[in-house]
Amino acid sequence: MVPFSALRRDTVGEYVFRLREDGHVERIAVRGGRRLAERVEILEGLSDGDQVVTKGFLGLVSGARVNPVAGPAERGNTPPGAREGTPG
DSSP, rough: OGGGGOEESSSSSSEEEEEOOTTTTEEEEEEEEETTTTEEHHHHHHHEEOOOOOOOOOTTTTOOOOOEOOOHHHTTSOOBBBEEEEEE
């Protein structure tokens, strides 16, 4: 499950921006499932432990470098694997 704010939609379908180990993001097509409060299950497209962008989408594109910041997951409010990031 990821924060609902991480799930994006356009004319092609649903997607998230996944954080790569090198600090860049990549757009990943996903298939969302049930929404539970402020979280949504991801049925296809992500693996356990993947980190996703939850804020700062304006101008964000695949390959952009971001500066991960401690999100609610690190504060105990969001499931593991979810992180906030800002374009950098």
